[in-house]
Amino acid sequence: MSAIFVILEENGGHISRISWEALAAGTALAEQTSLPLHAVVIGSSTEALAAEAAAKQVAAVIRIEHALLNAYTPDGWTSALHQFLTANPATYVIFPHTYQVRDYAPALAARMNQVLIGDVTGIAAGPVFTRQLLQGRLNGSYKHASDGPCFVSVQAGAFRADALAVGSASVTTFAPTIEPSQIRTKPGAPFRASAQTVDLSSAPLIVSVGRGIKEADNLPLVQDLAAALGAELAASRPICDNGWLPMERQVGSSGQTVAPKLYLAVGISGAIQHLVGMKASQCIVAINKDPDAPIFEVADYGIVGDLFEVVPALTEAIKSAK
Amino acid sequence: MKIVVAIKQVPDRDAPVRIDASGKWIEESGLQFAMNEPDAYALEEALRLKEAQGGEVIVLSAGPERVGTTIREALAKGADRAIHITADDLGTRDALGVAKLIAEAIKPESPDLILTGLQSEDLGLGQTGVILAELLNLPHASLILHVEATGTGLKVKRELEAGWFQEIELPTPAVLTIQSGGNKLRYATLMGIKKAKTKEFRAVSAADLGQSSAPTVTLGQIALPSKQRSTQILSGSAKEAAAALVEKLKFEARII
Ligand SMILES: Cc1cc2nc3c(=O)[nH]c(=O)nc-3n(C[C@H](O)[C@H](O)[C@H](O)COP(=O)(O)OP(=O)(O)OC[C@H]3O[C@@H](n4cnc5c(N)ncnc54)[C@H](O)[C@@H]3O)c2cc1C
Ligand SMILES: Nc1ncnc2c1ncn2[C@@H]1O[C@H](COP(=O)(O)O)[C@@H](O)[C@H]1O
Numbered sequence: 001m002s003a004i005f006v007i008l009e010e011n012g013g014h015i016s017r018i019s020w021e022a023l024a025a026g027t028a029l030a031e032q033t034s035l036p037l038h039a040v041v042i043g044s045s046t047e048a049l050a051a052e053a054a055a056k057q058v059a060a061v062i063r064i065e066h067a068l069l070n071a072y073t074p075d076g077w078t079s080a081l082h083q084f085l086t087a088n089p090a091t092y093v094i095f096p097h098t099y100q101v102r103d104y105a106p107a108l109a110a111r112m113n114q115v116l117i118g119d120v121t122g123i124a125a126g127p128v129f130t131r132q133l134l135q136g137r138l139n140g141s142y143k144h145a146s147d148g149p150c151f152v153s154v155q156a157g158a159f160r161a162d163a164l165a166v167g168s169a170s171v172t173t174f175a176p177t178i179e180p181s182q183i184r185t186k187p188g189a190p191f192r193a194s195a196q197t198v199d200l201s202s203a204p205l206i207v208s209v210g211r212g213i214k215e216a217d218n219l220p221l222v223q224d225l226a227a228a229l230g231a232e233l234a235a236s237r238p239i240c241d242n243g244w245l246p247m248e249r250q251v252g253s254s255g256q257t258v259a260p261k262l263y264l265a266v267g268i269s270g271a272i273q274h275l276v277g278m279k280a281s282q283c284i285v286a287i288n289k290d291p292d293a294p295i296f297e298v299a300d301y302g303i304v305g306d307l308f309e310v311v312p313a314l315t316e317a318i319k320s321a322k
Numbered sequence: 323m324k325i326v327v328a329i330k331q332v333p334d335r336d337a338p339v340r341i342d343a344s345g346k347w348i349e350e351s352g353l354q355f356a357m358n359e360p361d362a363y364a365l366e367e368a369l370r371l372k373e374a375q376g377g378e379v380i381v382l383s384a385g386p387e388r389v390g391t392t393i394r395e396a397l398a399k400g401a402d403r404a405i406h407i408t409a410d411d412l413g414t415r416d417a418l419g420v421a422k423l424i425a426e427a428i429k430p431e432s433p434d435l436i437l438t439g440l441q442s443e444d445l446g447l448g449q450t451g452v453i454l455a456e457l458l459n460l461p462h463a464s465l466i467l468h469v470e471a472t473g474t475g476l477k478v479k480r481e482l483e484a485g486w487f488q489e490i491e492l493p494t495p496a497v498l499t500i501q502s503g504g505n506k507l508r509y510a511t512l513m514g515i516k517k518a519k520t521k522e523f524r525a526v527s528a529a530d531l532g533q534s535s536a537p538t539v540t541l542g543q544i545a546l547p548s549k550q551r552s553t554q555i556l557s558g559s560a561k562e563a564a565a566a567l568v569e570k571l572k573f574e575a576r577i578i
Contacts, residue, residue: 074452074462099483102440103464106417106449107456115416115539118447128542134444137339138348139547146538184461188489190482205577211335229578238359241503247485254481262577269335283575284551285567291555292339292546299553301570309560317564321572 003036004029004092005062007081008053009100010043015052018096018154020161023056025154026094027164028123035091038062039169042080044070050171057167062088068178074104075183080176082111087174090149097153109151116151117142119272121158131155135271136294156253156276196248198232205231206260208251208278209239212267212288212307216244221311222266228318234258236268252277267307270295287311323377323471323494325368326428327401328438328450329361331385331392335443345543347413357392360439364500366507367469368437369400375471378402380431384423384528386410397518398510404521409528416537421453426531428458433495435476440465440499451499462497463490467504479504 006026008019023039030037036059041049046063054061064080077100085093085108095101097119109116121139122130129142129152144150200206207226213219226233233249240250251258253273263281268274270286270293278284279298286299287310296302303310333339334354342349357365368379381396383389384407393404407427412420428436436458438451455462467487468479475493481501482488510518528534556566571578 074464078456099465099481102448103452106452107462110418110421110453110456113418113538115418115537116449117539118449131446132547133446133544134333134339134348135335135446136547138341138544140544141542143540143542144538145536145540148538184492185463186491188491190486190488192486196485237503243506253483255485257484262571262575283571283577285571286553290338294547296553296555297547297549298551300551300575301567302553302555303560303563303567304555304557305560305563310564313560313564314567317561317568318578321568321578 002089002091003038003059004033004094005038005040005085005088005090006094007040007042008049009096009098010041010049013048015041015049016096016098017161018098018156020164021156021159022094022096022154023058024159024161024164025120025123025152026092027057028159029092029094029127032123032125032127033091036060040064040084042069042077044068054169054171055166056169057165058169061169061171063171063173064176065173066176066178068180068183071187072100073183073185073187074107075185076178077104078108078111079178079182081108083176084174085112085149093149093151095151095153097155101153105151105153112148114146114148114151116153117144118153119155120152121155132272135269137269137292155272157279193247198248200232200234200249200251200256200258203232203258204260205229205262206234206258207231207264207266208234208236208268209266210236210268211238213239216242218308219244221308225264225266225311225315225318228315229264231262231264236274265295265299266311268295269293270298323371323375323435324380324431324433325371325377325435325437326380326382326431326433327361327365327368327396328424328436328454329365329381329383329392329396330358330439330442331355331383331389332358332442332444341544346541347544355388355392357395358439358442360441360500360502362507363502363504364437364439365396365399365401366505367500368435369508370505371435371469371471377434380405380433382407382424382427384409384420385412393523394518395510397521397523398514399508400514402521404523406523406525407528407531408525411528414537416539417447417449418453419535419537421450421457422535423528423531424450425454425457427526428454435494436460436497438497438499440501451497455497458497460495460497461492462499463492464499465501466498467501469498
């Protein structure tokens, strides 16, 4: 019988948080379709991970296990899952939208003549899948229009992991056939760039600057604002990519995660990769000339205007209020 | 080393977005277009590899007539020649459909390396490069910041989440999807712009590549997103809005 399979990922020896969110998305789909929900763990030693998954309300847990799956490689994961999904027909295959999933799920789907519906933020009746377009400026609704399995990955934070019910599922093992020659890439161990000298995560106040600042020469404008507030200066990725500020000041999925009392975003559009790094802030203020900029979706206070006028005025107002 | 770089033309970041009459895409008339940002980094990486190793850089782009300007820009920056897959109906194809077109156009070139951006700024699929690797049966690595030729293959630096990185070794030919920020981008020089006009610019139609299978995933409606928090917009002149914000931060949010 066909089923929903949720592919769980490991992080630090445990099932990662976003994987539980993917399981929550799978649970929502199971309710909509009445299909059984199965959780899948992959690796060379998956017993503990499988036990964690089996304690949730799922119909079954499958361990896909092979010695050559000891480190993640796109070839290993694609081959193992392809074999599994060929032997076990799926209606839906759900993934967390992580860097790892981005690296192999599109190839896996293509191998089965399908297309991954990636980075999904919502599932409505149909099912209709919502995903962001134009860096979060628009939402698009997508449908699967084929007989084969429907591959979906879900965005971090889009589904609630804490609503998962407990259970005690049975665990089975699937042993794929993988030859060493099939694994064409050799991954090295993860490393960090350099010792961080700024710890943005403990700063109570942060002024963060984005591409709206236009040029490095304009940075003193926001530096003055940060100084007046007594805040740390942070930035969106393009500012650091351009080398205008060091990478350690970057906030977002590939930078630091912060949750200050105040996060003041200046000329930042609010792409999801930025939002995941700061949306837990207590109070978010956005200054942006575009009233439809996605940053306003998470802001408590907003000023729609030209930052080159607003920021100096704000710096003055703060100085005189102190 | 023979390198193909897939570049996509996308609406300019600062362009206003208006939903068109069909409700399925944005109004394109009057829009400014630009090279997808990670693709500019992919081109930069390719040009640097060529400068270090010798070889050839071929840029490839699929899209309507207008993408010619973005292709010219890549030629002006230093690419040696270009392939334009002419297609007015890309919007009706899914990621696999577009990747099949690109793969067909690449096959006769047999390059040593294929670079794409990691993600397009309009559709944001983040898939095309990885699908290309599957279609061409080549090894791949994604989210790459730096590429080094080792003689037997490649050593690449891959970005992981939250400030972590990883090195990966892989043989060529290979496909890499490039993340932004690995290099400093060059500008086209006046000389480069002049030379671009004489470079080979070949057009091949999507129909000639013979790839048009029915999409397995379709985009229905597009819409403006709904707000998660209720934002208080502070209006007035810059000075008035600034003063209002300070009031709010002091007495309502009690932060300063
Ligand atoms: C895998 C991956 C990882 C990523 N990781 C990160 C990350 O960790 N952190 C991160 O930030 N991004 C990250 N990104 C990039 C992210 O997708 C966005 O491209 C980026 O956040 C955009 O930065 P921005 O808002 O500064 O620039 P833009 O999107 O260009 O926005 C500039 C904003 O400034 C406004 N503006 C322009 N001029 C003015 C003016 N005069 N006055 C007021 N407002 C003005 C515009 O309206 C616009 O909203 C990642 C992307 C990918 C694919
Ligand atoms: N129409 C296209 N023409 C050329 N390259 C493309 C096209 N669409 C996507 N790509 C490449 O694939 C990358 C990822 O795009 P996407 O999968 O749409 O996010 C882009 O950065 C480009 O390098």
